[in-house]
Amino acid sequence: xxxxxxxxxxxxxxxxxxxxxxxxxxxxxxxxxxxxxxxxxxxxxxxxxxxxxxxxxxxxxxxxxxxxxxxxxxxxxxxxxxxxxxxxxxxxxxxxxxxxxxxxxxxxxxxxxxxxxxxxxxxxxxxxxxxxxxxxxxxxxxxxxxxxxxxxxxxxxxxxxxxxxxxxxxxxxxxxxxxxxxxxxxxxxxxxxxxxxxxxxxxxxxxxxxxxxxxxxxxxxxxxxxxxxxxxxxxxxxxxxxxxxxxxxxxxxxxxxxxxxxxxxxxxxxxxxxxxxxxxxxxxxxxxxxxxxxxxxxxxxxxxxxxxxxxxxxxxxxxxxxxxxxxxxxxxxxxxxxxxxxxxxxxxxxxxxxxxxxxxxxxxxxxxxxxxxxxxxxxxxxxxxxxxxxxxxxxxxxxxxxxxxxxxxxxxxxxxxxxxxxxxxxxxxxxxxxxxxxxxxxxxxxxxxxxxxxxxxxxxxxx
Numbered sequence: 001x002x003x004x005x006x007x008x009x010x011x012x013x014x015x016x017x018x019x020x021x022x023x024x025x026x027x028x029x030x031x032x033x034x035x036x037x038x039x040x041x042x043x044x045x046x047x048x049x050x051x052x053x054x055x056x057x058x059x060x061x062x063x064x065x066x067x068x069x070x071x072x073x074x075x076x077x078x079x080x081x082x083x084x085x086x087x088x089x090x091x092x093x094x095x096x097x098x099x100x101x102x103x104x105x106x107x108x109x110x111x112x113x114x115x116x117x118x119x120x121x122x123x124x125x126x127x128x129x130x131x132x133x134x135x136x137x138x139x140x141x142x143x144x145x146x147x148x149x150x151x152x153x154x155x156x157x158x159x160x161x162x163x164x165x166x167x168x169x170x171x172x173x174x175x176x177x178x179x180x181x182x183x184x185x186x187x188x189x190x191x192x193x194x195x196x197x198x199x200x201x202x203x204x205x206x207x208x209x210x211x212x213x214x215x216x217x218x219x220x221x222x223x224x225x226x227x228x229x230x231x232x233x234x235x236x237x238x239x240x241x242x243x244x245x246x247x248x249x250x251x252x253x254x255x256x257x258x259x260x261x262x263x264x265x266x267x268x269x270x271x272x273x274x275x276x277x278x279x280x281x282x283x284x285x286x287x288x289x290x291x292x293x294x295x296x297x298x299x300x301x302x303x304x305x306x307x308x309x310x311x312x313x314x315x316x317x318x319x320x321x322x323x324x325x326x327x328x329x330x331x332x333x334x335x336x337x338x339x340x341x342x343x344x345x346x347x348x349x350x351x352x353x354x355x356x357x358x359x360x361x362x363x364x365x366x367x368x369x370x371x372x373x374x375x376x377x378x379x380x381x382x383x384x385x386x387x388x389x390x391x392x393x394x395x396x397x398x399x400x401x402x403x404x405x406x407x408x409x410x411x412x413x414x415x416x417x418x419x420x421x422x423x424x425x426x427x428x429x430x431x432x433x434x435x436x437x438x439x440x441x442x443x444x445x446x447x448x449x450x451x452x453x454x455x456x457x458x459x460x461x462x463x
Contacts, residue, residue, distance in 0.1 A: 001023065001025050002019070002020065002021060002022060002023040002025060002026055004026055004029060004130070004133055004134070004137075005021045006130050007021060008021050008022060008026075008111070009126050009127055009129065009130045010111075010126070010424065010425045011122055011123060011126070011308060011310075011424030011425060012113075012120075012122045012126075012308050012309055012310040012311075012424065012425075013103075013111055013112060013113045013114065013126070013310075014030060014111050014112040014114075014126065014129075015102070015103075015105065015109060015110075015111035015112075015425070016109070016110070016111060017108050017109055018055040018059075018108055018109070018110050019108070022055075022059070022110055022111070023059075024058050024059060024061070024062035025062070027058075027059040027060075027062035027063045027066065027100075027112075028062040028063070028065055028066040028069075029066060029133045029136075030063065030066060030112060030129060030133070031062065031063040031064065031065065031066020031067040031068075031069070031070070031098075032066040032067070032069050032070045032133075032136070033066075033070075033129045033130075033132040033133045033136070034046070034066075034067065034070075034096075034098060034114065034116070034129060035066060035067040035068075035069070035070025035071065035072040035149070036070050036132060037116055037125075037128070037129065037132070038067075038070070038072050038096045038116065038117070039070065039071060039072065041096070041116065041117035042117075043072075043094070043095060043096055043117055044072065044073055044094075045072065045073045045074075045075060045092075045093065045094035045096070046067055046072050046073070046074060046075070046094055046096045046097055046098065047075045047077060047085055047088035047089055047092055047094050047096070047097035047098075048060060048063060048064060048067070048074060048075070048076050048077065048085070048097065048098050048099070048100065049076070049077040049078065049079070049080040049082075049084060049085040049088070049097075049099050049100070050078070050079060050080070050099070050100035050101065051079070051080075051081070051082070051099070051100065051101040051102070051103075051183065051184040051209075051244060051245045051246075052079060052182070052183065052184040052186075052187075052207035052208065052209050052244075053100075053101070053102050053107065053109075053110050053209040053244075054107070054209040054210070055110045055209075056079070056100055056110065056209070059100050059110055060076070060100045063098060063100060063112070064076060064151060067098075067149055068148055068149035068150070068151060069148070069149075070149065071147045071148070071149050072149040073094075073149045073150040073151075073152075074149060074150070074151045074152070075088065075092055075094055075152055075153075075154050076151065076152070076153045076154070077153075077154055077155075077156050078153060078155070079184060079187065079207070080099075080156065080157075080184065080188075081184050081185050081187075081188060081245055081246030081247070081343075081344060082099045082101055082103075082113055082245040082246055082247045083246060083247050083340060083341065083342035083343070083344060083345065084156055084157075084160050084188075084246075085097045085098070085099040085113075085115075086099075086115060086338070086340040086341075086342070087156065087160050087163070087338070087340075087342075088154075088156055089115050089118065090338050091156075091159070092154065092156075095115070095117050095118040096114075096115055096116050096117055096118075097114070097115045098112050098113070098114050098115075099112065099113040099114075099245065100112060101113060101184075101244070101245040102244065102245075103243060103244050103245050103247075104215065104216055104217035104219075104243045104244045104245075104248075105244075106215075107209055107210055107211055113245075114126075119313075119314065119317070120309065120310040120313040120314065120340070121310065122308065122310035122311060122314070123310075157188065160188075161188065161191060161192050161195055164192060164196075164344065164345055164348050165192070165195045165196055167336055167337070167348075168196060168345075168348040168349060168351070168352045169352060170196055170197050170198070170351060170352060170355040171352075171355040171356045172355045173197050173198065173199065173355075174198055174199070174237055174238065174351060174354065174355050174360070175198065175199035175200075175201070175234075175235060175236045175237055176193065176198055176199075176200060176201070176236050176237060176238045176239065176240060176351070177200075177201040177203060177227055177230040177231055177234065177236040177238075177239040177240075178190065178193065178200055178201070178202055178203065178205065178239075178240055178241070178242075179203040179204055179218075179224070179226060179227040179230070179239065179240075179241040179242075179250075180202075180203070180204055180205045180216065180241070180242050181204050181211060181213065181214055181215065181216030181217070181218075181223065181241065181242070181243070181244065182204045182205075182206060182207060182208040182209075182210075182211050182212060182213060182216060183207070183211075183216035183242060183243060183244035183245065183246065184207055184244065184245055184246055185205075185242035185243075185245075185246035185343065185344060186202070186204065186205030186206060186207050186242075187205075187207050188246070188344060189202075189205060189242065189246075189344060189347070190202050190205055192344055192348065193347075193348075193351070196348060196351065198351065199236075201230060201234055201236050203226055203227060203230055204226070211244075213226065214226060216242070216243050216244035217243050217244070218241040218242065218243060218248065218249070218250020218329060219243075219248070219250070219328055219329055219374075219375070220374070221258060221374070223241070223250075224239075224241055224250060224252055224258055227239040227240075227241055227250075227252050228252055228256040231252060231253075231254050231256065232256065236254075237254055237354075237360055237361070238251070238252070238253065238254065238351075238354060238360050238361065238364075239251070239252035239253075240252075240347045240350070242343045242344070242347075243329065243343065246342075246343050246344055247309070247330060247341045247342060247343050248261075248328060248329030248330055248341070248343045249261070249264070249329050249331060249343040249346045249347050249350070250329060251264055251350065251364070253360070253361035253364050253365055254360075254361040255361055255365070257361070257364070257365055259364045259365075259367070260288075260327065261287075261325055261326065261327055261328065261329045261330075261331065262283065262286070262287035262288045262291050262325070262327050263288065263290075263291075263364070263367045263368075263369060264325070264331065264346075264350065265281075265283055265287070265291055265323075265325040265331070266290075266291060266294045266295075266367050266368070267350070267353055267363075267364070267367065268323055268325070268331065268333075268346075268349065268350075268353075269281045269291075269294065269295050269298060269300055269323060270294075270298045271349075271353055272300075272322050272323045272333075272335045273295075273298045273299050273300045275322075275335060276300075276322045276335060277299045277300075278299060278300070278301065279300055279301065279321060279322050279323075280300070280301045280302075280303045280319050280320075280321040281295045281300045281301070281302055281303065281321060281322075281323050281324070282303050282305050282312060282315055282316055282319065282321045282323070282324035282325070282332075283302070283303075283304060283305070283324065283325050283326070284304070284305055284306065284307040284308075284312060284325075284326040284327055284328075284407070285304055285305070285306065285307055285404065285406065285407045285408065285410050285419060285421060286307055286326070286327035286328075286375070286419060286430075286432050287304075287325075287326075287327050288368075288369065288370065288372065288434055289370075289412065289416070289417055289434060290368035290369065290370065292304070294367075294368060303315075303319065303321065304404065304406065305324075305406065305407075306406055306407035307326060307327075307328070307407055307421065307424075307430075308326075308424060309326065309328075309330045309341050312324045312325075312326055312330065312332060312341075313332060313339065313340060313341070316332050316334060316339050317339065320334075321334065322334045322335035323335060327375075327432075329343065331343075331346040333345065333346070333349065370416065370434050370435060370436055371434065371435055371436070371437065371438055371440075371441050372432070372433065372434035372435075372441075373431075373432055373433045373434070373441070373445075373463070374432070375430055375431070375432055376430070376431040376432065376433075376462040376463055377423075377428045377429070377430060377431075377462055378420075378428065378429040378431065378452070378459060378460070378461060378462060379427070379428055379460070380427045380428065380429065380459075381427055382427045383427065384427060384456075385422040385423060385427050385428055385429050386422050388422075388429055388452070388455055388456055388459075389408050389409065389420065389421065389422045389429065391455040391456075392409050392420060392451055392452070392455060393405060393409060395451035395454070395455070396451075397411045397447055397451070398447075399413060399414075400412060400413055401413060401414055407421050408420050408421025408422055408429075408430075409421070411444075411447075411448075413435075413440075413444060415435055415436045415437070415440045416433070416434050416435025416436060416440050416441060416444050417433070417434055417435075417444070418431070418432075418433050418444045418445065418447065418448045419431060419432045419433070420448060420452070429452075431448065431462070431463075433445050433448075433463075445463050449461055449463070
């Protein structure tokens with residue numbers, strides 16, 4: 001039996017290593033605590049689902065029993081993509097839900113993404129679940145719930161696919177390659193895109209929790225090489241990829257260029273703003289500096305926000321923005337959709353736009369871009385990341401135009417930017433750089449290196 005560890009309660013979800021910090025006992029405790037939170041909101045039901053990980057059946061079953069012990073009725077969707085649980089909370093008369101998923105983490109990880117009474121929970125609300133379990137273990141609470149919750153299963157697949165196919169219309173047939181990295185999106189992506197009228201080349205769409213081919217994380221170029229090869233060797237026009245639980249999208253052009261989500265957002269924003277002129281478009285601090293002027297030039301109001309899918313979702317609700325997106329690949333449509341991040345739906349919306357032109361790759365490659373780095377990670381000891389970012393706030397950056405501090409430190413120059421922010425999930429400082437020339441990129445990285453080494457002389461920088 002694994003002892004409950006506060007370390008698994010992260011900023012946006014709960015995540016642990018199966019057999020080390022997570023097992024059926026912990027899942028049961030989390031179910032019971034979440035169930036009490038559901039009842040406290042005046043709700044009675046919760047939707048659950050799981051991805052294709054090997055530990056999923058045992059954890060989902062224990063989670064359901066915990067929810068039922070609290071007196072909550074469980075609607076179990078079985079093996080689904082994370083956005084299908086979110087969809088369930090919109091259409092099944094239950095506004096709370098939990099997805100059992102390890103997302104893009106290694107096979108021995110698993111965890112829980114949660115929606116409580118219609119809101120993606122984060123921060124203190126997640127910590128409160130830990131506190132509730134700890135108080136219950138100390139006997140501070142009487143046993144919850146007089147009644148045992150009911151349990152039922154529901155197959156949401158046909159309804160979910162029909163809802164997207166009914167909403168998104170292609171201007172012409174298109175052949176595409178789809179790489180699901182053996183994640184759970186593979187169970188749905190082929191049928192979705194064929195249902196829309198596409199010819200689909202499927203790569204690694206067999207759901208396999210061992211991930212035998214490559215890691216299901218399209219944010220990293222090495223995981224897109226099979227897709228790039230497929231586009232080179234077949235007559236597919238475009239390539240799309242999904243992460244392990246289907247809430248993030250990756251895109252590759254015919255000539256092997258990776259279109260990162262901040263550039264995907266340009267295309268989505270231009271389209272959404274034709275229906276919502278003057279609306280705010282949300283994006284996180286990691287995104288390219290070309291995105292804000294692109295949004296403004298199409299009649300929108302750019303709004304930079306903190307990184308984190310739960311934080312962007314909350315801000316989207318607060319502002320009423322029709323679209324939000326993150327560099328990591330979470331895209332949130334409130335325009336024609338429900339405001340949650342859904343890689344499958346975002347993929348469908350992308351194809352809708354790409355089929356309006358003769359050469360999709362030319363359209364994507366023409367989107368503004370600069371020299372930039374992927375995410376770079378400075379590995380530190382627990383807590384050091386927060387201390388380092390606090391020190392950097394007092395550093396001097398000669399020649400900068402402005403410094404944005406909504407999430408870490410984004411220093412903008414006339415010819416580029418540097419970002420350093422503390423990860424909310426691991427003891428890491430996440431960095432990203434972009435500039436108009438390789439020389440400018442090197443200069444901005446050197447500035448960051450100077451201030452980081454001044455604050456922490458033994459820092460092992462990733463650049």
